[in-house]
Amino acid sequence: MPGFELFDDEERKQINEVMERGVLMRYGFGAARGGVWKAREMEEAIAKRTGAKHALLVADGTAALTVALAALGVGAGDEVIMPAFTFVASFESIIAAGATPVIADVDDTLCLSPESARAAITPRTKVIMPVHMCGASAEIDELSQIAKEKNLLLLEDACQAFGAAYKGRALGTIGDAGCYSFDFNKMVTCGEAGAVLTNSEEIYERADMYHDHGHDHSNEDRGAEGHPFAGYNYRVSELHAAIGCAQIAKTDRFVGIQRETKKILKAALSSVKGLTFRRLPDPDGDSATFLSFFMPSEESARRAASSLKAAGIDGVFHWYDNNWHYIRKWDHFKNRRFAAPISSDILNAMPDYSKVSFKSDEIISRAVSITIKLGWTKDEIASRAKRIEDTVRSAMAER
Ligand SMILES: *Cc1c(COP(=O)(O)O)cnc(C)c1O
Numbered sequence: 001m002p003g004f005e006l007f008d009d010e011e012r013k014q015i016n017e018v019m020e021r022g023v024l025m026r027y028g029f030g031a032a033r034g035g036v037w038k039a040r041e042m043e044e045a046i047a048k049r050t051g052a053k054h055a056l057l058v059a060d061g062t063a064a065l066t067v068a069l070a071a072l073g074v075g076a077g078d079e080v081i082m083p084a085f086t087f088v089a090s091f092e093s094i095i096a097a098g099a100t101p102v103i104a105d106v107d108d109t110l111c112l113s114p115e116s117a118r119a120a121i122t123p124r125t126k127v128i129m130p131v132h133m134c135g136a137s138a139e140i141d142e143l144s145q146i147a148k149e150k151n152l153l154l155l156e157d158a159c160q161a162f163g164a165a166y167k168g169r170a171l172g173t174i175g176d177a178g179c180y181s182f183d184f185n186k187m188v189t190c191g192e193a194g195a196v197l198t199n200s201e202e203i204y205e206r207a208d209m210y211h212d213h214g215h216d217h218s219n220e221d222r223g224a225e226g227h228p229f230a231g232y233n234y235r236v237s238e239l240h241a242a243i244g245c246a247q248i249a250k251t252d253r254f255v256g257i258q259r260e261t262k263k264i265l266k267a268a269l270s271s272v273k274g275l276t277f278r279r280l281p282d283p284d285g286d287s288a289t290f291l292s293f294f295m296p297s298e299e300s301a302r303r304a305a306s307s308l309k310a311a312g313i314d315g316v317f318h319w320y321d322n323n324w325h326y327i328r329k330w331d332h333f334k335n336r337r338f339a340a341p342i343s344s345d346i347l348n349a350m351p352d353y354s355k356v357s358f359k360s361d362e363i364i365s366r367a368v369s370i371t372i373k374l375g376w377t378k379d380e381i382a383s384r385a386k387r388i389e390d391t392v393r394s395a396m397a398e399r
Contacts, residue, residue: 001135001289001315003189003247003254005375010246014038018242026057026238027212028222038241043195045248046180050170052197054204057241058211061159061181063234064194065093068177069127070231071196071207072153074099076345078126080155083112084327084360085319086131090157091333095342099126100349103327105360108279110292110367111138116359118146124349127153132161132171134369135187135258135289137281140166140174147175155179162188163255165285172197177207182244187254187289190244193236211235258288258372261381265291265370268385272393278367290369295396298365304395305368311391313384315371320364327358 017036023029026039039057046055058064074080078099082090083106091101102125105116112130128147130138140156147154154175158164161171162180172178178197182190196207209216211234214227269275269291278292295301298320305318323329331337334354336347370388 001187001258001371001373002185003187003250003374004184005373006250006254010249011243014242014246015239018238024238026235026241027215027217028220030220036238038238038245039236042190042193042241042244042248045245046195046197049248049251050173050197052170052173052178053199054197054201056196056204056207056211057236057244058194058196058234059236060183060192061179061186061194062089062093063211064159064179064181064196065089065155065157066096067207067211067234068155068179068196068198068203069093069097069099070210071198071203072127072155072177073206074126074153076343077124079122079124079349080127080129081112081117081120081125082129082157083131083133084358085110085133085325085364086157087159088324088330088333089159090129090131091330094129095338095346098343098346100124100346102350103353103356103358105358106133106363107139108276108294108363109137109139109281110134110278110363112143114139114142114146117143118150121146121150121152125150125152127155129155129157131157131159132164134278134292135161135164135287136278137161137164137166137171137285139281140171141281144174153177159194160186160289161287162186163251164287166282167285171285173199176200177203182240182247187258187287188244188247188251190236190240190247193240193244254374255287257374259286261372261376262286262288262291264381264385265372265388268389269293269392272389272396274396275392288372290371292367292369294363294366295368295392296366300395300398301366301368303398304392307391307395308368308370308388311387313370313388313391315373317369317371319367319369320361326360326364327353328361328364 158172159181
């Protein structure tokens, strides 16, 4: 998965183009930059690839979510529905916006359950925020339908799903806004960066201003620009954008490699009795960053993950035991440990999550994901497929 596996002269060439001029900032310095605008170039590439009307490159994926929520007008008194299985950035960005995270269950898609999302709606709900986990789509048609019916906004966290689609539409372009991450571990990487996508001129303009201190970007002279509302600094640097320009051109190649590899690994695991695969609402749109499957029990899943690691397979996740991706281990969040006190409005609106149990446990406790790497040779793939199959089969047999 991580695009850094296939760094080459293209990334170096892009970085050098920036350094030859020495302008590391995306705005201003018109004469000095000699026509080099890497953040703009990457935004155009994202828009072209995804079909989104607007793409705004920002500092990272968490920033993208934070900016998107502000652009959607989410703030004090609002609730945002998010899944229990995601990255911590989901609740972080909602709390940063001043809103209340409402945690709903995931189903065997590993993504937000439409049924659970519907049940979580209250009069304060403003946004449904599904997360397209592990490179593939949530039940996005159904979730869109619920949002429409209940007059809510839909924000897609597609941070793990750049290059993936649902029935031909790029993930991140289906909701009112969508977000990508290009952090160092993502398939397309800038080192650090993220993007906000939208088809709405108004949401784009608000995001554009909010992410740069409220600058309206109306003038060559930054000091003379207007500030319709207060913002913050979530800008990306030209150096990060430059790497992204080289990486994004490799998207089809990355996805192609991953799909081929995944097919081989999946075929090998298909022969293991008792194992089922993650349900994909659109298998054709899968970016194939991970192969995810379910063991019959929490114990057999834990056993499969640890024996895969012992067998030298890296990038194996038993998400139930992972500190960052499932609510079970978010004790800082559940016990309300923040760096400084947060608004009592947010706290009062939340249940005591340390005491809430989730149906998702039944799914996530049994889920195992294997990262599909880009750099494996044909021989490595074949030998891994065999090792994965043998290891999981014996983990199954010990049941
Ligand atoms: C990576 C990720 C983010 C945050 O992205 P950063 O660029 O690391 O801030 C948000 N949500 C999900 C689901 C992610 O995987």
